[in-house]
Amino acid sequence: MAAALAAVSAGLAGAPPLxxxxxxxxxxxxxxxxxxxxxxxRLCGPPDGISPFSVQRFVALEPGRGGGVAAGSAVVVQGERWDYAARNGRLSRTLLFEAGRLVRIDVGGF
Known part of the structure; x- marks a missing residue:
């Protein structure tokens, strides 16, 4: 299972953002x-809040490169939502990470 998640993480890391x-x-x-x-x-400092989540993703890997995961299989990817409050003239920010990589940035109000 660890090899399968590593393969999916590697596949997600190389995928273009949605x-x-x-x-x-x-x-x-x-x-x-x-x-x-x-x-x-390291760049932004610790977030004001962290919320873990999991999301189901479907694997789209080249044949023979899935590390035991078949293309089209569903896997659960762990993620975190980091919230940064508005301060010092900056807008609030919410960052979403999946498998340790930043996948979404939402910028809010003051």
Missing amino acids: RADPPIRCAERIVDLGMPDFEVR
Whole structure:
């Protein structure tokens, strides 16, 4: 099972983002989709709130590259929602991570 999740994570990491979310700035650096969670935390600091979640994804891998997972199979991917409150003139931000990679950025109000 661990090999299957690793294969799915690798497949997700190389997949293009589903939305064209705008990048954000943290510590004068750009934070954009696909970045690993540890890099985002290093740049943006710890979030004000973290909520774990899981989501079911369907695997679309090339034949023979699934690590034991068949294309079209459903797998559960673990994720986290990081919330940053509005402060210092910045809008609130919600970042969604799946398998340790940033997959969505939502920017809210003050």
